[in-house]
Amino acid sequence: MPSSPKTARPSFRCDAPDNDYEQRRRKRAPWRAWYGTARWRRIRANQLATEPLCAMCLREDIVTTATVCDHIDPHRGNPERFWNGPFQSLCKPHHDSAKQQAENRVSRQGGRVNPATPSPATGS
Numbered sequence: 001m002p003s004s005p006k007t008a009r010p011s012f013r014c015d016a017p018d019n020d021y022e023q024r025r026r027k028r029a030p031w032r033a034w035y036g037t038a039r040w041r042r043i044r045a046n047q048l049a050t051e052p053l054c055a056m057c058l059r060e061d062i063v064t065t066a067t068v069c070d071h072i073d074p075h076r077g078n079p080e081r082f083w084n085g086p087f088q089s090l091c092k093p094h095h096d097s098a099k100q101q102a103e104n105r106v107s108r109q110g111g112r113v114n115p116a117t118p119s120p121a122t123g124s
């Protein structure tokens with residue numbers, strides 16, 4: 001029985017499109033690695049301890065436990081903003097929607113999506 005030479009194949013092309021996608025995202029945004037640091041985990045834990053409820057849910061008079069420490073202003077890879085905030089606590093659904101909007105704005109600067117839409121306040 002011949003064993004299939006798995007390692008010899010260009011596995012990134014067929015089996016792991018997500019991984020490839022992640023890698024490209026990381027390349028474009030090296031600050032993603034900062035989320036894995038102990039320093040960030042401490043900031044996040046402190047934020048969630050100080051404000052345990054989702055700020056966006058509270059605006060709708062809904063009480064939801066927050067699980068995400070979010071940057072109120074998009075940090076855009078700026079270390080000052082990344083580490084110093086300001087932060088808010090969000091539930092995951094709110095964080096994901098807010099973050100996607102922020103990232104789409106950042107991506108437009110790089111000319112990846114919707115280059116037709118001008119992005120206001122992209123300066124530093």
Ligand SMILES: [Zn+2]
Nearest residue numbers: 054057091094
């Ligand atoms: Zn929420």
